[in-house]
Amino acid sequence: MHLLDTLELNLKTLDAQGLRRRRRIADSPCAAQMTVDGRRVTGFASNDYLGLAAHPLLVQALAEGAARYGAGSGGSHLLGGHSRAHVQLEEDLASFAGGFVDKPRALYFSTGYMANLATLTTLAGRGTAIFSDALNHASLIDGARLSRAEVQIYPHADAAALGALLEASSAAHKLIVSDTVFSMDGDIAPLAALLALAEKHGAWLVLDDAHGFGVLGPQGRGALAQAALRSPHLVLIGTLGKAAGVSGAFVAAHETVIEWLVQRARPYIFTTASVPAAAHAVSASLKLIGSAEGDARRAHLQTLIARTRAMLHTTPWQPVDSATAVQPLIIGSNEATLEVAAAFDAADLWVPAIRPPTVPVGTSRLRISLSAGHSHEDLDQLEAALSQVSQVSRLNPNRSAA
Numbered sequence: 001m002h003l004l005d006t007l008e009l010n011l012k013t014l015d016a017q018g019l020r021r022r023r024r025i026a027d028s029p030c031a032a033q034m035t036v037d038g039r040r041v042t043g044f045a046s047n048d049y050l051g052l053a054a055h056p057l058l059v060q061a062l063a064e065g066a067a068r069y070g071a072g073s074g075g076s077h078l079l080g081g082h083s084r085a086h087v088q089l090e091e092d093l094a095s096f097a098g099g100f101v102d103k104p105r106a107l108y109f110s111t112g113y114m115a116n117l118a119t120l121t122t123l124a125g126r127g128t129a130i131f132s133d134a135l136n137h138a139s140l141i142d143g144a145r146l147s148r149a150e151v152q153i154y155p156h157a158d159a160a161a162l163g164a165l166l167e168a169s170s171a172a173h174k175l176i177v178s179d180t181v182f183s184m185d186g187d188i189a190p191l192a193a194l195l196a197l198a199e200k201h202g203a204w205l206v207l208d209d210a211h212g213f214g215v216l217g218p219q220g221r222g223a224l225a226q227a228a229l230r231s232p233h234l235v236l237i238g239t240l241g242k243a244a245g246v247s248g249a250f251v252a253a254h255e256t257v258i259e260w261l262v263q264r265a266r267p268y269i270f271t272t273a274s275v276p277a278a279a280h281a282v283s284a285s286l287k288l289i290g291s292a293e294g295d296a297r298r299a300h301l302q303t304l305i306a307r308t309r310a311m312l313h314t315t316p317w318q319p320v321d322s323a324t325a326v327q328p329l330i331i332g333s334n335e336a337t338l339e340v341a342a343a344f345d346a347a348d349l350w351v352p353a354i355r356p357p358t359v360p361v362g363t364s365r366l367r368i369s370l371s372a373g374h375s376h377e378d379l380d381q382l383e384a385a386l387s388q389v390s391q392v393s394r395l396n397p398n399r400s401a402a
């Protein structure tokens, strides 16, 4: 069959399965109240957990960075694109997030996806076994595949099962890989147990703190700081387009690990360095995250999390018990999830429907993402819509079962 015919058929199959994605268009900054597809909505779709994406100080820092360094970097980091803004940010990141290791160093990447590919393909290869949590983010999965290491998947957050796999492995090098906060579930990996297993079995522990950095731990230093863990065998990845409100990501580790990434990580070497102004704005963001204002934003976020968590337990659907800003509500089928999302949309709320392959088949869900930019009035609106949708018998699992 002609390629176009095949693709058209595939797209029709996505439609029939309720799996076709549609991109919404924002005409305003990412914030609690946004203009999306020409309408004002209250947004629960972003990862802007601290509400910094449109913060005046960061917008100003971006403009200042552009005035100082221009619009583009002009080249890759090893061939002319490495600017003072990148250097400064890496120093700031090492001191802000590198407290888990002696001699920390950090490397700034254009995206978290690339940071994860870089870390796994450079630290693992043939002869390495990667032990990967079943619910890890796609970028970790892809990095593990691309590394050509042997990949063993352990049941979600199951330290005992992981221990058994490590025990049975005769691989020369071992890497345990996990999200800290799971992106579609909001739960936190058993970090202390993972590190204890790594130390016991001579493995390294690679953690992706995309959804913890800026939110968890003292001054928002992340999940490792919250758990007060330290080890030379830890590698931490954090993303900077979520709580930090800008873009990019970092890998922090012992300086030798980072130097090896600079020398060998293909997703770092063979790509144009990110816009220096973005690095300049992230440096400003780190100051905000670690400030009293950052503390106040995290405290407000905690009150929103506690209220939402309680609210979701009163619905007929299955919440995932999450103590973080990611508050999922599992609906089940794609069709019902899309219908519930459409009902929210009709109430001027933007709550995205998450479907396979992002989550396992049969566990489609709404992902309610909270931000310090939300007010309690925003949650009143969410609560009212939830109670209205629960009245629709077709969508209420308790009533439709009766």
Ligand SMILES: Cc1ncc(COP(=O)(O)O)c(C=O)c1O
Residues within 6 Å of the ligand: 110, 111, 112, 113, 114, 116, 137, 139, 179, 183, 208, 210, 211, 239, 240, 241, 248, 249
């Ligand atoms: C757990 C996790 N890791 C990595 C990424 C990728 O980060 P980025 O958006 O900066 O590419 C994401 C989401 O985008 C994520 O949820």
